[in-house]
Amino acid sequence: EPEVTQTPSHQVTQMGQEVILRCVPISNHLYFYWYRQILGQKVEFLVSFYNNEISEKSEIFDDQFSVERPDGSNFTLKIRSTKLEDSAMYFCASSADIPFFGSGTRLTVV
Amino acid sequence: SQQGEEDPQALSIQEGENATMNCSYKTSINNLQWYRQNSGRGLVHLILIRSNEREKHSGRLRVTLDTSKKSSSLLITASRAADTASYFCATDFNDYKLSFGAGTTVTVRA
Numbered sequence: 001e002p003e004v005t006q007t008p009s010h011q012v013t014q015m016g017q018e019v020i021l022r023c024v025p026i027s028n029h030l031y032f033y034w035y036r037q038i039l040g041q042k043v044e045f046l047v048s049f050y051n052n053e054i055s056e057k058s059e060i061f062d063d064q065f066s067v068e069r070p071d072g073s074n075f076t077l078k079i080r081s082t083k084l085e086d087s088a089m090y091f092c093a094s095s096a097d098i099p100f101f102g103s104g105t106r107l108t109v110v
Numbered sequence: 111s112q113q114g115e116e117d118p119q120a121l122s123i124q125e126g127e128n129a130t131m132n133c134s135y136k137t138s139i140n141n142l143q144w145y146r147q148n149s150g151r152g153l154v155h156l157i158l159i160r161s162n163e164r165e166k167h168s169g170r171l172r173v174t175l176d177t178s179k180k181s182s183s184l185l186i187t188a189s190r191a192a193d194t195a196s197y198f199c200a201t202d203f204n205d206y207k208l209s210f211g212a213g214t215t216v217t218v219r220a
Binding site: 031033035041042043044045048050055056058089091098099100101102103104106 | 143145150151152153154155158198200204206207208209210211212213
């Protein structure tokens with residue numbers, strides 16, 4: 001069964017460092033998303049991406065965040081200068097109709 | 111915000127019993143989806159119900175949707191220990207993002 005793959009599963013980074021979270025969406029899907037879930041809280045929408053551009057983004061997705069589809073298969077989320085409050089589980093999803101979620105990257109900023 | 115809100119926040123039942131949880135939302139939607147999340151893991155899609163549908167079944171799951179009341183319910187019949195997880199409803203009104211509720215934590219006691 002096709003699945004969305006995220007790497008790494010866990011990333012620890014120093015505050016102020018840049019991180020790149022990677023995702024390989026399902027191959028025939030056209031819509032791509034990033035969500036995050038701070039421990040014990042709701043899953044929150046960050047950004048959606050369609051036709052090689054951002055289609056919608058939330059207030060959370062400020063100038064510190066960017067997304068890219070560098071090579072037609074990977075979909076990345078970059079956080080330019082991480083803060084402690086960026087610590088969360090980050091989920092990638094892709095869809096043709098129903099979104100399929102990856103198993104997440106747990107980002108810990110220390 | 112059109113976020114779904116689940117009720118109850120937590121539910122503890124005996125194996126073999128049924129578990130029912132509810133979701134309310136605020137604005138018109140295209141679809142409503144239910145997801146399961148095992149502790150610290152990814153989101154698993156359970157079932158999607160479209161705004162013109164009233165009831166849907168998948169195995170031991172039964173979902174209802176009442177658009178006049180802006181509410182949905184998820185029933186898990188004959189629960190098993192493996193059903194222990196958090197369950198989230200997620201609503202969408204466009205193709206670009208889902209809004210998740212805070213979830214219902216279900217514990218199935220053996």
